[in-house]
Amino acid sequence: MEFEKDLRVTETNIPGLLVFDLSVHGDNRGWFKENWQRAKMTALGLPDFGPVQNNISFNAKRGVTRGIHAEPWDKFISVATGEIFGAWVDLRPGDSFGRVYTTRLDPSKAIFVPRGVGNSFQALEDGTAYTYLVNAHWSLEQKKTYTFVNLADPELNVQWPIPLDECELSDADLHHPMLKDAKPMAPRRT
């Protein structure tokens, strides 16, 4: 991991999917980072997305893989410890439907995933802690209205560093539809 980078944002091939370099300060104790900083980041182009929920998943073993999930809210995602390989798929109706972006995130990186972009990741280290902020509340009742795509879809052709058949997945994530059968995320009601 690289320390003392300047805070910086990079656009991707998926509109609105933004990758951040974070400034991580190392010392005798370990390190410290501003993981999300509204003023500095909105100045660089992060939407003022108004988080209402912070989730953390702990991924016990290298290879744990979760996704591909698009819920009707924005996500600001990063890693507290460990490293992930992430894959994002545009599931909004329109020209960019089906576009894929992949990258690795260590604690010195973060990514803003806009509503309607499917999210997935594979832990590259044992004990990877993944943390994210969202701007609407998840609910079990509404889960059936969320949009899912299969991690193994050959059309997406994600180059997972660890083959999926050697990985821990949830039962739900084994059974999502392929992209051709996925329902695009409905636009936000206005």
Next chain:
Amino acid sequence: MEFEKDLRVTETNIPGLLVFDLSVHGDNRGWFKENWQRAKMTALGLPDFGPVQNNISFNAKRGVTRGIHAEPWDKFISVATGEIFGAWVDLRPGDSFGRVYTTRLDPSKAIFVPRGVGNSFQALEDGTAYTYLVNAHWSLEQKKTYTFVNLADPELNVQWPIPLDECELSDADLHHPMLKDAKPMAPRRT
């Protein structure tokens, strides 16, 4: 760590310092938790504190100790991996000035620390990731206006699990004043 607890809040001897039990869901991949959930937690009495910044510190070794810091904002604190022993000291002017609360936090706990209450912790495991949300932006320029107390003050008599002289501390944290010389946190300007 205890899994599948009900979300619950407990008051402490320091007014407004609230301890949360979080519901952590374990499965074949590891675990998942809603670390902060505005609607459910405000319903239980958490102030609607409006975070604008999320900080993460990584504490490489058991014994790393940080504090005691009171900045002019509220903090919602928890652990992503590992465990801490925390100590909080009321530094607001008034009857409760100098009161101390201590407890351990594993990932199934969180604590809301209101503005003016000094915050400190000791990592109890190697690789403890500590994460918190705050409702105002830190700045280096204003750091000299923040309030600090010495971790080793005998008047506070915090029973640190690992003796401080065996711990990694920052140079700044070695030199904070004792409680009797600390300046109470100025009330919020209205």
